[in-house]
Amino acid sequence: MVMHKLQNGFLINLGNGSGTVLFEGQADHLIPTTSQVLLQSDLFLMAGRMIGHSFLYGGPPLAGVSPAIIHVLSGGSPQTATIVLEDVADIDFRETIQMLAIDDDSKNEKGDELTEDQKAAINQLALSWDLPVLTATNRTWLLHNLLQHAVLTRTLRQIKQLRQGLKDSMVWQLLEARPDVASVVFPRQSMADCSPQVVLNNIIWPVDEKEEEEEFDEPPFSTKCRIAGYLRQFVETADQIQLKQLVKFWVGWELPTKDMQVKVVQAEHPTSSTCFCILRLPAHYTTYKQFTNHLQSCIATSDIGFGLI
Structure with a gap:
């Protein structure tokens, strides 16, 4: 949620509209906004801390920042930055x-x-x-x-605040010593895009555990296989927007993470535990059309329901 706000703006009324965006421009060429109000409010210092702590705790990165900004932010000279x-x-x-x-x-x-x-x-x-x-x-x-x-010249003070925020979270020291890490902290937008294969590679599918079925009254394994098959088919045929909605509903962010677990349960609606990366799918679906219609309706609520319908 924090990184989503950082990338899409905060609902702070500073007299310049209903939203406050800290980075502007097109994908892979984002630069800090030149708003003096945001600068004087130390919001870029806050943004640097957010980026640093998200990196330290395995959270999502800020994707799509301009290489020229990353170069200066990592300690490079503005005169040697490649600008397009x-x-x-x-x-x-x-x-x-x-x-x-x-x-x-x-x-x-x-x-x-x-x-x-x-x-x-x-x-x-x-x-x-x-x-x-x-x-x-x-x-x-x-x-x-x-x-x-x-x-660069119009954003140097913003870059200094971002750098100080990264220093406060002890990430800038890593970037200074290991410039190659910058591509991990600030990846390209293409690396942040979802693909069916990437999502499938990170899923932990249901397994046949008869003892647990008896203890927790779980659906039979054949039902788990059917529902898991529906999910696989959905992932393989979904477009980019639907994939991002699914992953965000599942883990709270649009980027797939490791160990995305699927559980088939007795329930009315799909739900998720974003903190534990668990997607719970009801066992009552008998057709793929019924499954996909219901799932699309649920994942569209990720922005307002934080992974719950």
Whole structure:
């Protein structure tokens, strides 16, 4: 729940809307938001602690952060960070900076690289950030510095707070000594995506334990096999959204974890114990259609029911 809020925003009314998002941009290019209210409230310090403690206790990571931000956050120099246009979260800034990246094949019919309006937009942005205007010789230099300012210079104080939060949780020291660990603490978004095979590989399926059946009045093993088969079929045919809903209903987060246990019980509705990664499925389903319709209705409640219907 904590990491979900960190990635999707907090419901804090700071006069800038109903939600407060700490990271903005597109997947794998997220950067800290430049809100001064959030910065002055030390929310990025809190975010660093949240990320660190989630890592230490085997919780979900913050996926999709820009490699340039991770590089500086891990102790690298801003001058050596690799920045791309996709790292610029503000679309207006990105479109203006992108004009400088036009190659020779993209020139207009008159042969001019940039129109007067384009030059005026670039110069206006450069002057607002205390950079020199565009000339015939500084195009590449200006492109690099505009990217540097848009992605790193405007977020350096946020990055410092994140680093301090990681220090408070003793994770930054690990990142400083082992830079390769950064890909584990801040994985790519593609690594956070669910796939049927990854989910199936982490499931502990019901087994035939006759003594427990007699003691706890559990359904017969043949029934367990039927319900487990329905679940396997659902996982193999579900789309990305349905898989994430299922995993979140199961373990409380959208990323599969080890030892995701399935139990078939006498009950009316599917339920879960997210802390113990246990999914309890009723034994009364006799058709796959009945099973999947009921399961889809239940897993859609994960945002409001914390794994319970």
